[in-house]
Amino acid sequence: MEPDALHMSPHGAIVLLTVLVAVYVFYECFFSPLARIPGPFVAKITWLYYPFISRRGRIHRELVDLHKTYGTVVRISPNALSVGDPMAFREIYRAGNKFYKSQSYSVLQGTRPFDLAGQRDEKIHSEQRRLVARSYSMDSMVYLEPHVDTVINALVDRLKAFHGQPIDLGYWMQLFAVDVIGSISFSRPFGYVEVGEDNGIFLRIQRALRSIGWIRHAPQLYRWHQKLMPYIGNWLAANDRNTYFFEFATREVQARTDRGGDYKDIAGQLLSVQKEKPDLNDTNIAFMMTTNVFAGSDTTSTSLRAIIYLLLKHPEKYDRLVEELESKRQKGELSLPVTFKQAESCAYLQAIIYEAMRLYPAAGDILDRDVPPGGMTINGHYVPAGVVVGTSAWVIHRVLDIWGPDAEEFLPERWLDKGNENNLKRFFFAFGGGSRTCIGRNISWLEISKLVPTLLMCFDMRLADKAELTEECGSLVFLSGLKVHVAPKELDRKLLAS
Numbered sequence: 001m002e003p004d005a006l007h008m009s010p011h012g013a014i015v016l017l018t019v020l021v022a023v024y025v026f027y028e029c030f031f032s033p034l035a036r037i038p039g040p041f042v043a044k045i046t047w048l049y050y051p052f053i054s055r056r057g058r059i060h061r062e063l064v065d066l067h068k069t070y071g072t073v074v075r076i077s078p079n080a081l082s083v084g085d086p087m088a089f090r091e092i093y094r095a096g097n098k099f100y101k102s103q104s105y106s107v108l109q110g111t112r113p114f115d116l117a118g119q120r121d122e123k124i125h126s127e128q129r130r131l132v133a134r135s136y137s138m139d140s141m142v143y144l145e146p147h148v149d150t151v152i153n154a155l156v157d158r159l160k161a162f163h164g165q166p167i168d169l170g171y172w173m174q175l176f177a178v179d180v181i182g183s184i185s186f187s188r189p190f191g192y193v194e195v196g197e198d199n200g201i202f203l204r205i206q207r208a209l210r211s212i213g214w215i216r217h218a219p220q221l222y223r224w225h226q227k228l229m230p231y232i233g234n235w236l237a238a239n240d241r242n243t244y245f246f247e248f249a250t251r252e253v254q255a256r257t258d259r260g261g262d263y264k265d266i267a268g269q270l271l272s273v274q275k276e277k278p279d280l281n282d283t284n285i286a287f288m289m290t291t292n293v294f295a296g297s298d299t300t301s302t303s304l305r306a307i308i309y310l311l312l313k314h315p316e317k318y319d320r321l322v323e324e325l326e327s328k329r330q331k332g333e334l335s336l337p338v339t340f341k342q343a344e345s346c347a348y349l350q351a352i353i354y355e356a357m358r359l360y361p362a363a364g365d366i367l368d369r370d371v372p373p374g375g376m377t378i379n380g381h382y383v384p385a386g387v388v389v390g391t392s393a394w395v396i397h398r399v400l401d402i403w404g405p406d407a408e409e410f411l412p413e414r415w416l417d418k419g420n421e422n423n424l425k426r427f428f429f430a431f432g433g434g435s436r437t438c439i440g441r442n443i444s445w446l447e448i449s450k451l452v453p454t455l456l457m458c459f460d461m462r463l464a465d466k467a468e469l470t471e472e473c474g475s476l477v478f479l480s481g482l483k484v485h486v487a488p489k490e491l492d493r494k495l496l497a498s
């Protein structure tokens with residue numbers, strides 16, 4: 001062929017490009033296996049749509065709106081679907097069903113070889129999870145509870161100083177949640193509650209989460225950024241997980257090892273597993289602790305903020321809960337701090353926690369999974385292997401077929417209906433599902449169940465004038481604006497369990 005035959009005029013190149021784009025768009029809209037699944041036009045033709053809307057910080061609400069517009073299954077990218085169909089949801093997150101975590105999780109994992117949340121390989125994940133599972137199990141709560149008590153007592157002492165003036169109670173919930181991680185992990189709170197200050201660490205966590213929130217949906221961009229980092233520097237706060245926070249966790253693990261002692265905190269338990277299983281080396285323990293800080297602090301504080309906000313917004317529910325606690329206290333069945341066992345026996349308290357976490361689940365984004373070989377059928381549409389599917393708790397927690405016409409209402413009573421409670425729990429997705437369910441669930445339930453009644457017994461609370469929650473989602477939902485008047489109560493201590 002003559003070399004000239006390969007040359008094309010600019011005009012010819014534009015025409016060719018236009019034809020190729022038109023063929024691509026035509027294919028995605030009419031011939032792709034997902035062509036019949038509704039969704040925004042831009043989402044069908046480019047993967048940039050989803051990271052773009054994620055960056056706006058309201059992906060949890062945008063997903064709910066998308067489902068209102070397009071129905072139970074929505075195409076959110078040429079190769080990805082958001083699923084709000086109850087049956088398909090159950091299929092995707094059923095343990096052992098081989099719907100493995102999608103590519104976005106490799107961004108979450110970064111370069112860390114030991115990362116339960118980000119690990120995509122199920123075999124490696126289950127080996128790693130087995131190494132640490134015991135320290136997070138229900139049996140371990142017995143050892144961890146006194147560590148939580150230390151932080152609750154410190155918080156109650158600090159809040160007593162405010163005598164009814166309005167404070168940002170949400171901020172104190174975050175100080176509490178991070179200190180609990182320090183306390184259960186290393187037998188030593190980080191000391192934030194004591195000084196009422198976080199030394200800038202919250203902003204760093206939030207920046208990192210915000211950055212992970214959108215970049216995980218653009219893994220190609222992430223990889224280019226990582227390759228170019230030696231030349232362009234670090235533009236992604238997401239990388240703090242592997243640097244700043246990992247160094248922080250490493251220092252704490254080292255300090256814990258130096259202090260010694262046979263406390264059954266998480267680090268102590270993992271260090272004793274290490275004696276039998278050297279694979280769990282110090283670096284891996286530090287990685288696990290980094291995950292604790294990331295996965296366990298903002299999630300718990302968001303849940304606490306939602307519970308307190310919804311209670312204060314609904315005085316009749318607040319009063320009913322106080323009545324439940326007061327009647328138990330009168331019978332000498334509650335102590336201060338309230339124990340986990342006592343809290344579990346408070347049916348209305350438990351219903352409130354479920355309901356608040358249903359309406360404000362901390363994980364706002366889709367927990368995406370790859371469709372396994374053989375494909376699946378969603379709502380009559382065949383979806384081939386390799387398509388990314390997943391559900392956000394904000395979506396499944398608002399499906400009318402599951403929750404009824406009052407799905408948007410704060411109605412703890414729905415959890416007291418014994419005939420329906422178990423059915424509702426099958427769709428409670430605040431802690432994820434299947435083999436990747438939150439490993440810290442027992443810990444967070446322990447701290448929340450204990451702290452909420454303890455606060456209500458020790459303080460009168462009311463929302464400050466015009467206090468409204470502001471929501472922002474960067475992978476996790478962050479709630480701010482919980483301004484509350486907190487006034488200490490006079491308690492007849494003779495009526496407390498010893």
Ligand code: HEM
Nearest residue numbers: 116117295296299300303362363431432436438439440444
């Ligand atoms: C209210 C509090 C919490 C909420 C709402 C929450 C939510 C979640 C969710 C939704 C997942 C699944 C993520 C996915 O599938 O991609 C998860 C996983 C995880 N969470 Fe939590 N979490 C909470 C507290 C904690 C705490 C306190 C810790 C640790 C101390 C923790 C550690 C983890 C870890 C390590 C994973 C990964 C588990 C695995 O894949 O094996 N979480 N969490």
